[in-house]
Amino acid sequence: MNTQIGSPALNIGIFGLFVVVTLLIVYRVSKASNTASDYYAAGSSFTGPQNGIAISGDYLSAASFLGIAGAIAVNGYDGFLYSIGFLVAWLTALLLVAELLRNVGRFTMGDVLSFRMRQRPIRAAAAVSTLLVSFFYLLAQMAGAGGLISLLLGVKNTPGTPFDGQSLVIAVVGILMVIYVLYGGMRGTTWVQIIKAALLVVGAAVMTVWVLGLYGFNLSGLLGSAVENTGKQLLDAGNQYGKTLTTKIDFLSLAIALVLGTAGLPHILMRFYTVPTAKEARRSVQWAIWIIGIFYLFTLVIGYGAAALLPRGTLSSANVNDAAPLLAFQIGGTLLLGIIAAIAFATILAVVAGLTITAAASFAHDIYANVIKEGSPEPGMEVKVARRTALVVGIVAIVGGILANGQNIAFLVALAFAVAASANLPTLLYSLFWKRFNTTGALFSIYGGLAICILLIIFSPVVSGGPTSIFGESVDFAIFPLQNPGIVSIPLSFLLGVIGTYIGSREPVNEAKFSEMEVRSMTGAGASGAVDH
């Protein structure tokens, strides 16, 4: 956008109100976050519905709201396909992961993976995977904030000068996030996510009803108008992925990573520990599925609404993410834009807070307490380490966000899902359901999945050889044709888990631990419950 729309002062004012309200709530709930259970899991004291709303707040990132609405506005039907992958994925979490994980673990993914294995190597591997996935996701969110800032706050980025107005806003977002996580712990972070989810769903609902109202609640009319206004066949499949066989396979690869990756995202898994029982974890996912599903139905209307109502040529592939805010301004003027802008910032803030506490918990609980201190850290030290880690993650996120600002790093979210589906999900499923699975097998599937994903991305058109590559068209070492590694990396990781298990088969199966894990996972016997204060 060359011209400033809306009122930056109003946008900042509404966002400021959100910050003040959430800070007050964080201050009020954070009185006693000094035990590990309280800091990482809010004492497992949330109800299923509360956690379901918070899960939606954690999951519906700026990429979901701005990215999907924009993708539908620009690519029509192909954009809609994303939202289906993101939603259906929750059935994997509901049926195969949520309850079993809640019963077996306490704070991290590493708790479950290491339950019947050799503790130190598995916890280290689980932490490496958790930290990398969270870092990829975090960087994508922070860099996304930069683009939003130029549109909404009128702060321009001057090329070649890293320390400008946009950097300042990224730093402010990072500092706020650190404050939430340091003082609020999981309890404060959860409330931020609950408030943000409510605002996001209400905001999207208002825009949806508004747009539909303009078309007399005739969805078919809206769809027709989107085609007419843009002159593009937005209702037909293949606008984005239908060009060649390679792009079609690329889409299939992305779809598989989305549907299997969600149940392996560490920041989502960690949310299941904030409820007291597996039954509440089940209710959490049930609530999350309804909220997320309804929200994606809204984005369908918002996306086609942007195509139908924005003047032709407003949107291009360069400003896809601006579709929803621009539509808000088009239909509701300065005030609606201000509200939607503030919600978009709140979205980024809540998601990065969730990622930061996950990274901090994994480092402090898996690496510090269990690998370095071999399971017996001094009292109170683990939470201290977690807080320090959150501070470091915050600094890394700010610096990374400033450096990545303006770069084309949307692939990082796809990479995070691919790693989650390749390294984390196979290892989780094997641990829970396959008795002979052992330490070597788990190390093979975690490190193997990670390495394959990262190598395939490095040698893909994302990094070199194409017009949108990081190194541009002139440098070309892209020997892997797909942008999404999932279709190769996920089956290979499942296979590596089997190969590793056979290589390590001299390690005897720990019958007692396996029995304990199986009975505990299905009945909750011996599982940690709610902590009273």
Next chain:
Amino acid sequence: MSATDDSPGGSSALDATPSAYQEVQRSPEFASLRRRWRGFIFTMSAIFLGWFLVYVLLSDFAHGLVDIRIGGTNFTVGLLLGLLQFVSTFTIATIYVRFANKNLDDDAEALKRRVEEKL
């Protein structure tokens, strides 16, 4: 999390007295719970993953089908199938929660008490 040493914790497989967990795991009641639970979740997972894959493949490779307009409106077959993915997701989630509440929770709770009495 009691196993804090570097080796797989707990007793060896040759222990004369099985633990409370092993006793329950070997009981017919637990076997029945596990069979019903896994039968349900694996069947449902196969259904939803298969149906999702069919939908993605149709959208990817069968443009002739998914681009068909329905009855003079601007709705396409693809859009309809996509909305049916939403419906099936809501439905499977609801069916599973009802099934688990009705057929799994009480048995799981009884087995849990059996373990915890012996611990």
